[in-house]
Amino acid sequence: MEFGYTPEQKMFKKVIREFAKNEVEPIATEIDENSRFPWETVKKMAKMGLFGITVPKEYGGAGADYITYVIAIEEISKACASTGGIIAAVNSLAAWPLHQYGTHEQKMKYLLPMAKGDTLGAFGLTEPEAGSDAFNQQTTAEDKGDHYILNGNKIFISGGDVADTIIMFAKLVTKRGKRGRMCAFIVEKTSPGFSVGVKENKMGIRASGTAELVMQDCTIPKDNLLGEVGQGFEIAMNTLDGGRIGIAAQALGIAQGSLDAAVKYAKERKQFGSTISRFQSIQWMLADIYTETEAARLLTYKSAWLKQNDMPYSTEAAQAKLYASELCEKAATQAIQIHGGYGYMKDYPIERFFRDSKITQIYEGTSEIQRLVIATNLLKGI
Template sequence: MNFSLTEEQKMIQEMCRRFAENEIKPVAARLDETHEHPADLCQKMGELGLMGIAIPEEYGGAGMDYVSYILAVIEISKACASTGVIMSVNNSLYCFPLNTFGTQEQKVKYLSPVASGKAIGCYALTEAGAGSDPASMRTTAVLDGDSWIINGEKKFITSGNVADYCVLAAVTDKEKGYKGISSFVVDLKNTPGFSVGRVEDKMGIKASGTAEMVFKDARIPKENLIGEQGSGLKQMLTTLDAGRLGIGAQAVGIGRAVLEEALEYAKVREQFGKPICQFQAIQWKLANMATELDAAELLLLRAAWLQDNGRPFEKESAMAKMYASDITMQVAVEGVQILGGYGYCKEFPMERHMRDAKICQIYEGTNEIMRLVIARNLLK
């Protein structure tokens, strides 16, 4: 068993670390305060190959592996969780399904601009009444000659307010239940009938837009169906397996930021005549945080390795996402506790990390659903 990273993996990790430290971290607090989409950072990440890391170069990507992707998301999210999730969705939820299930023509037309970072992609799945239960989906796609007519509203869509393209799930046959769900690729800027609805005012990841996407008799070309009609749920489940690795990596990145800042503070904060890092109570908190984050990262790397080697990784992806997000929430609470009153004030980044951490337990499948996925695999 070899735990060493390849030279290429080390290179992307170090590149992302430098970029995050020099370009992202200095503006993260402002982005959180203004809720501003980091368009310039996304463009720079595209130039670095980070918006389509595991996508072949012929379609605008960097042609790297999923272990590299995990390492990259961790470093970007450590500096800014909002920027990290925009990058993750672009890679995992838009580029992955198109690269995996799309036609050659779809990849050239719709994958290349997003994987290269010239455009932003999103994944339009969730609805107000269909979150953990996608079979309750009400958005429909009806074939009309050479077009599909889309009607419905999507909810809580990351980057939905700024995306140029989306992968959309819709019902094409109401009589078949979940077997009647299909996937489409939509050019949002050139689809009459599409509009952005409410953009949510959230607790955390404030620089990442979370929006309603409204389709009213929106007409898209017949050839924009991804894969076979009725294969949408199968595609969706595979896509979410990949997406959960990105969210797990985002969580570990947040946790790493918390640990780093808690360590720095504990070394300089003095009480009772000595730095608080010399008290066993603080040392135990730091030791637990470091151990749990390492365990979470190893779970992520195992799942990414399985994906790179073409092996099943549904259970391992769910484990990694669940554990990483649960642990990061605990780590964030301890980080605030170590900083005391300062941890509760916006003067320090710690309170932002705590706000950002919570969402990782919710999106890409709640951790309750993750436990069901794990149990289902165990009981096969």
């Protein structure tokens, strides 16, 4: 069993940490306050190959492994969870299904520019009536011979307001006019009948846009079916299985950022004539966060390693996301406690970590849905 990084991963971690410190952290508070998409950082991250980390080089990616992917999300999220989430969404939710299920032509047309960071991608699954119950899609697709017509609304779509290419899910209308088999489609922002609706005003990850997508007789070419007819649900679920590793890494970054902030503050703040780091109550909180962050890291890296080695990882990815997301909320809460009243103020980044932490328990499957996946696999003996 090997717990160390390869020399390449070690070097990458150093580079990405410097980048996060110099380019991501300095604007994190401002982009959060103004709910501003960080285009300047996105352009720099594109140049570094961060939008196609695991995509093979022939399709414009960096051709790196999943551990490297986790390192990138963790280090960036430690500085700014919005920015970490932007990379996670494009890599996991758009580039991955394109690479896994796309034809060579689809990959050349859509994956290559996305992996190079010239275009952004999004994943349109959730609808007003289809959240955890993702199979209950109301969006329809009609087969019109040489094209499809899509009608429906998607909500809460990460990067929906800035995406050029969206992996969109809909049910194919049967000859009897009923909603039939679920399919995945590639929709462009320029597709006739496509528009961006409400942009959400969120509690956390405020710099990553979250938007409604509207399709009114949205016309897409027949070639833009992703995978086979009826493969949509499988594509959605497999994409989310992998996506959960990215969210676990985002949660890990928030937890580590909270711990680092708490340690720094505890060593500086003096009460009763000594630094608060000398009080056992503070030390125990730090010890618990430190230990649980390491446990979350092991679960996250293990799921990435399994995915990298083409081994089953559905249960492990759900465990990593469940544990890391529950931990990061706890870590941020306790870090605020260690900061006392100052932790409640906007002057310290810890209140942002606290607001950002909550989303990791909700998107790409709530904690309850992760438990459902884990228990189902356990009972089936998978």
